[in-house]
Amino acid sequence: MVGPFIFWDQMGAGAFAAGHGVDVRPHPHIGLSTVTYLFEGTLDHKDSLGNGVRIVPGEVNLMSAGKGIVHSERTGADIRRQPSRLFGIQSWLAQPKDKELSEPAFFHVGWEQLPSFATTQVSGRVILGEFEGCVSPVPTQWETLYVELSLAAGAVALAPKMIEERALYLVSGTVTVSGATYESPRLLILRPGVEVTVTATVAAHLLLFGGAAMDSQRYIWWNFVASSVERIKEAADDWRHSRFALVAGDETEYIPLTDLPFPGES
Helix, strand or coil: CECCEEEEEEEEEEEECCCCCCEEEEEEEECEEEEEEEEECCEEEEECCCCEEEECCCCEEEEECCCCEEEEEECCCCHHHCCEEEEEEEEEEECCHHHCCCCCEEEEECHHHCCEEECCCEEEEEEECEECCEECCCCCCCCEEEEEEEECCCCEEEECCCCCEEEEEEEECEEEECCEEEECCEEEEECCCCCEEEEECCCEEEEEEEECCCCCCCEEECCEEECCHHHHHHHHHHHHCCCCCCCCCCCCCCCCCCCCCCCCCC
């Protein structure tokens, strides 16, 4: 984990022929918040709270599962009429212990609501938290930082040392950090307590993220995150016996429960 970030998934960059797209069937989550942020393409989100929204580049889709939520993510029928592309990141934030059994919630923030900053060599958007005097309107349950950065060749950016745990994800380009050079794609975990200088040797696209260390150990199994294996087993049994709510408008399909062993079991 890096702060509350417990899962990091790059989607694409990929291309679809006409008639094709993404079909992530309805599936459950507990104890985590999904954060979906796209660079290219679209995804249609539906969930068991009744939300239905299209995610486009530069917007933030944050869904907090709490005690349980179900959602699906698909390429829209209208988008499939022509070739399309998809490129983005979905990350999961572990929820604090006192939020693990909270009511699920959903937030969608348009690109025009996200604060941005720019100089001649560095530009960016604050997805979560505060950076360079800009504060994201997206609510978080734990100290969290998530920033998109674009650096021109030769540009320098600083990763603030007041954030307890930090990482850099190099989406494209090449950077130098502490005398070492790294090419994309690369995830760099930064040493805590020191200000880290990042220099772009060529134009670079970065994501800086992290936050305060989580309040206790977390277990991750399939689509579930929890501070105890017992809670994960309860959620698995609920999904097996259809106790989760349905996704309105997407009720006929679902992803079956995995047969992977639970944490600590062989």
